[in-house]
Amino acid sequence: MENTVRRVRPQLQIEESPMTPFLWRVSAFTLGGMFTDGYILGHIGIALGLATPELGLNGLWLGLLAASTLLGILIGAPIAGRLADRFGRRRLLAVDFAVIAAGALAHLFVTDPGTLLALRTFMGIAIGAEYAIGAAVLSEFAPRRSRGTLLASLNGAWIVGFVAGFAVAYVMREAGADWRAIFASAAVPALAVLLLRIGSPESPRWLLANGRGEEAQAVVERFYGGGYGLEGLAAASGEPAKRGLAELFSPAYRTRTIFAGGFWACQVMPLFALTIFLPQVFEALGIGTELGAEMLVNGMLLVGAVTGVIAIKYLPRRKLVIVTFGIVAAALLAMSFAGSFPVWFGIGAFAVFVLVASAASNLEYVYPSEIFPTEIRATGMGFAAALSRVGAAASTFLLPVALEKFGNMATMALLAAIAVLGLVISVLWAPETQGKSLDEASREGAQ
Template identity: 40%
Template structure:
């Protein structure tokens, strides 16, 4: 790989991580400012849940839509358009004065971020060399957690110091958005996407300039997408197991995290901690550590060993909280820290698998569909947590989260493929995909 190609991969990784950082940034502060928003706008429990879940609802819409457009018209044009839309919504947060306005603005921002998932991850997977692809895709989740932590920390400081109201805290996402949007201008089109559209000459020219020479042979193996059926192809016999796996894997990782994370100060204070904000900051900080661990280990130990065991640790941590939270606040904090670390490690794989198991012609829509289904769980958990805590108490609430995590562990054990070191033509070809998931099932049932 030449210096130019190496620098390009580093830059592209940073640009896509920037989008993930922005996603984490808009979600991290909402839990901090929710009490102030509730007070100022006189929100009911229903509106609290809707605003807390608004960006997630938008991602549910934007993921499939952005993926569909990225597969049809290309990665390049969508790569900047989605952030331009996000910028409009980000600025609008400074001026909202009603609950419905805030909800609408954050849904729009969520649409843009959902599109960014299904554009950025395929773009990086299609440029990255096989030996580094897992690590580079993992870094995207590092970006998300860093953004979430930065937003949570800045919101924390501004809240306790009373130096800014909630409009300003939410509107701070404008700053990283402008930076990343400007830096994305001039990003080239994916050679694999061009090849899938029959534009071989353009694809090879860009590959010579930007891709690792080892990947050129794999680029030639990219099939033309003349017979692509879009969404329907996700449910064909060749890809149904891949679609089910990445969707369930993602749902079961993020549902407990968002349910607890969005309202973490309230949850921890309900459990007896006097300073839920500070403890919540620690929980989010250790999640960043979890993503770094996953990025460091993924090309050494493989995908399955990072995807499956952390689910078990997360489930056990939540069970201890459910049954023993009255024993000691310190036990509760330790369990939530453990959950956050383990959950972050396995969640990091949600940035890897979707980009690997779908072929070029449906990679965008595949990532978008998985993104959308994951946000059903995330938005549902965020919306129903206040009701569940009020109506059924902390034990039932945390037991539900543990049950979701346990289900994710079982599905991952049965279906998670091992794609370490394999080229995209191997991990996403119909026959290869079927063999991978079948082999995983046989191995898990021995």
């Protein structure tokens, strides 16, 4: 009897896939998610300015309302990250943005500061969920050659959204719009993202890590093509139900966890505080608060975001994070002496700070997504985002108080010390992930 030998054609790895229409769709709805998150924060200053007379907001209320969204992120990011690692990414993708759209529209009915505070915190929880889920999804679908650029673009999308939120709020204010309508305008991008997410598949990496190989193969064949398979992906390596925050602080990953949250917090603390309260910062630096100056800063944010995407494509991650912390610390230290020099000195130092800090912040969505394995990727991303927002909320709340009580020199010197701390954390623990597969980057060198 003649034996028939079946030849099996080697399967292609999904990390070597080109950018297909499906992958562009994934990129669009994750980048759109971060755009919306930035938009929601970008219009806070103008909207609160309009709401102040009607609601009788004092300095304490303004600080609480400005920080409330960031505090909501502290709650939402780790919880959503754990849920995404336990139950999958797909279930949370659409639900999260349905919640964001509904929350934005709910602003139309706010009549008192307490309700506004609760609603802004609620929006922050939903945004925190996106921080944990979006980057994890994009990193798990993206091809290797495009992963760094796409993940870096998440921060660029956030900055574009932040600037767009400011610009739209300004136009709406000049057109006589109510502050409630400014807050509610975030429902427009949220609904667009929601439509893109409907029908999206589960991550094949997550399915495989949870012992669901046949489902993972079906997703790969449907969305990548019949020639692709699960080659090169890590199979199930444990029981996900028993993983989570404790795993992040296990001997294998604790230094990476400290690095991910620490460097992110040290980046956002100065940037959030100094960009959200631009009028107070300009006054401290002796700069007028005209619209032109504010738009210049937002323009530098955009230029920095684009520069950062390009830098991450060509430069080693570790070198980039270390060098940029050094430049940011020097710029903030220069700003502390701005009162002793002509106005142009303070403007120049502030411009350098915004440009470099914006470029460096693209690493916030690259590093945490690359240095944790699939089983705890969203949990790690959520923890890092939460820790960063603790710092951002604290610096945003305290900046006006510090400027008033201690003056520009002490305040900027303190922010420079935070950048130096980020530099030390990066020198000690920043790994190099450029050019590695996602599995190699997340497991190699873990201590």
